[in-house]
Amino acid sequence: MSASSSAVLPASTDVLLIGYGPVGACIAALLGRYGVSTLVIDRLSEILLIPRAIALDNEALRVLQMAGLEEDAFARIAIPEVRMHSPWLGQFARANTAGSIDGHPRLVTFYQPELEQALRRKVAEWPSVQFCSGLQLVDLKQDADGVTAEVQDAAGVQHEVRCNYLVGADGASSKVRNLIGQDFQGTTYSEDWLIVDASQREGKAIDHIEFICDPRRPAPHMPAPGGRERWEFMLQPGEQAAQMEQPEQLAALLGRWIKPEELHIERQAVYRFHARCCDSFQQGRVFLAGDAAHITPPFVGQGLVAGLRDAANLCWKLAWVSKGWAAPAILASYDTERRPHARKMIAMAKQMGHLIMPRSILRSLLIHGLMRLMGLVPPLRAIFEELQIKPANRFVQGLFAKGRMTGGQLAQGLVRPTAGSIVLSDQVLCDQLSLIGFGVDPQALLDEPERASWRARGGQFIQVGLRGQQASGSSTFVEDMSDALVPAIKPGQVAVVRPDRVIMHAGPVGQAAQMVRECLALLD
Ligand SMILES: Cc1cc2nc3c(=O)[nH]c(=O)nc-3n(C[C@H](O)[C@H](O)[C@H](O)COP(=O)(O)OP(=O)(O)OC[C@H]3O[C@@H](n4cnc5c(N)ncnc54)[C@H](O)[C@@H]3O)c2cc1C
Structure with a gap:
């Protein structure tokens, strides 16, 4: 370029x-x-x-x-949890963001x-x-x-x-x-927030994200790479950006966390969130x-x-x-x-704003009290704590055959190519349309004209084997080292996966040729 x-x-x-x-x-x-x-x-x-x-x-x-x-292309901090604090009830909820999904941390901060x-x-x-x-x-x-x-x-x-x-x-x-x-049509949710990034916070910044859910001044707060720490403060009616961005005002707002003599503001801005x-x-x-x-x-x-x-x-x-x-x-x-x-x-972000940062003391006591009580009941606690409220990235309609497995993304796990070192499975899927046989060689399920028409449309063939299995055909072979792929689609199944990792079709091996025909028809 x-x-x-x-x-x-x-x-x-x-x-x-x-x-x-x-x-x-x-x-x-x-x-x-x-x-x-x-x-x-x-x-x-x-x-x-x-x-x-x-x-x-x-x-x-x-x-x-x-x-x-690459993983090291930009710095990131893995965030183990998000804590919600009320000035009156203490910590009333948390979201568990530790661990990884599809080979990546569930939540990171970055610059x-x-x-x-x-x-x-x-x-x-x-x-x-x-x-x-x-x-x-x-x-x-x-x-x-x-x-x-x-x-x-x-x-x-x-x-x-x-x-x-x-x-x-x-x-x-x-x-x-x-x-x-x-x-953009219609009225909009709109709130003014002051964003402040402080620098030189190495060894002093928190290691998680916290939301100070004080209806008088809600303030999310989090660490960021490069020794940075961020605070976001909701502006009250009548407060002006120019006044809120003054150094003495910033020092007062951050006084709860940083002594004025240790305060190094890297950047600040007032935004209207819509x-x-x-x-x-x-x-x-x-x-x-x-x-x-x-x-x-x-x-x-x-x-x-x-x-x-x-x-x-x-x-x-x-x-x-x-x-x-x-x-x-x-x-x-x-x-x-x-x-x-x-x-x-967008609906979830608005809902979370209302839940976590209500605008009146009474509402915050009621909502946060209720959330604290919900935290005592494990299935209810999981809705929030395990991020079950986050809408699944799975489509109802679109460019895929209708089915139980389709419209969502294929999981990503660690795989070992034949005579290669272990990599994340998307590296093998790369930029192509993939016909994947789970425990079977997908090429063996098609005749030569079918294989040729698949290749002619940007298609490739991959066989995913269980750990310890060997290649059984001429398709690109990988061994599933983390059991992430095979449990998602059972051995003896075949899936068509788009370059954006969305499962376009899935079914038993006997239907492979028909699945390929249906996917090619979807592209026509
Ligand atoms: C305070 C704050 C915190 C946020 N936190 C998060 C977060 O934690 N996580 C998250 O996922 N998102 C977050 N966001 C949102 C995120 O920053 C934006 O969604 C993202 O930056 C949008 O990127 P974009 O490329 O779509 O648009 P932009 O970054 O706005 O880029 C648009 C580009 O188009 C150019 N341009 C505009 N008009 C023209 C034109 N007519 N001709 C040529 N060029 C033009 C501009 O110069 C600009 O370079 C946050 C936003 C804010 C303000």
Whole structure:
């Protein structure tokens, strides 16, 4: 990838990506991996340094793995638990975030600019992706064959770029969203919060996340890599950003945790948190992703996470269409699959805000008292403590055959390839559509024309064996070292797994050929 100005702006590209924030960078990294010709533009050249996302879950980390980021590409702190404190009742609830799911910690904190740098470094490895900074989208027009975008450079000169598909990852005030008539409708939940990141907190910061649930001034608080610690304070009616960001005000707010002489403020900002989702993530050849499509209060750390899920879902579909392996009709499944889940996450974030941080003392005593009582009953406690309230990342409708196993993601575990060292299983699935035989060689279940038509659509064959089993055919063989994959789908079963790890089809070996035919038909 090259970073350049409008002087080398190409006249046409397959995908024009507007916005090079974290979601745009993840999309660019994925499209680069798939080899799709992509032009990324952003009105800025630099990464924003303002305090924004700080927490990512295992699903987000798995998408970043798909985008090619190594585990050490950016620093992270694994968070073992989230504690909720009431000024009157003490700790009234906790969420257990220790351990890992699908090979990644359940919850980490990180430093957003460092993640964005890591993504941009990854994008730079792909020759099919070009980044031009200092350009902003001002208009777009669609016709039957493509999209024409008007982009303006810093000198005010307008340029035309023609593309097959345009993706708006241009943030909460998205111009793309505005141009396709999808502006966020209706009233919005809106609260002002002061975000403060302190530095030089090595050895002093807490090791978990805590929510100080005081209705007079709710304040979540958490550690972050690089010796940072963050506090978020809800503003009261009448409080102004300029006044709240004054050094003496910050020192007073943080006085409970840090002595004024030890206080080093790295950055602070007042935000108005909203909860909005547009009515469609697609119009014709134009798609919305990340904050351009949905915004949420950050109480459950899901804004960026939702954008990364968008990226994983959309990019392989664009790639398959661009390579001629799938019909453009499959692109409609991006909205069908992603929008309901994004809405559920927004609803959960609002609900959590109301539960954890009610605005009156009476309500907080009632709700937090009730939550404390619920904590005494194990099945009720698990709803909150084991994050059962988090909407499952499983689709009801979309680009998959209906079935008990389909529409959700295949688990990720540790596998050992033949004559290789142990790796996470997504490394083996890589960027392809996989026909996986569990305990069986999937190639042996198809005849040669079926195998050829599968390969011709970006398909590969993988045999997953139980620990200690040997390869029994010519498919790529891996041994399931953590028993994560085989229990998910029983031995003697076959599954079709999309490049975003969603199970597209699953069934007994006898149905393998039919399953392949049905999946190819879904791509037509
Ligand atoms: C205080 C705070 C805490 C948060 N905490 C979390 C958290 O813990 N976990 C989490 O998952 N999320 C969190 N979020 C949300 C997260 O930060 C956002 O969801 C994420 O940064 C959005 O990324 P994006 O790439 O969609 O948009 P942005 O980062 O806004 O990027 C949009 C890009 O588009 C460019 N652009 C805009 N218009 C144009 C145009 N017309 N032409 C060209 N370029 C354009 C902009 O310059 C920008 O670079 C938090 C947010 C805030 C404010």
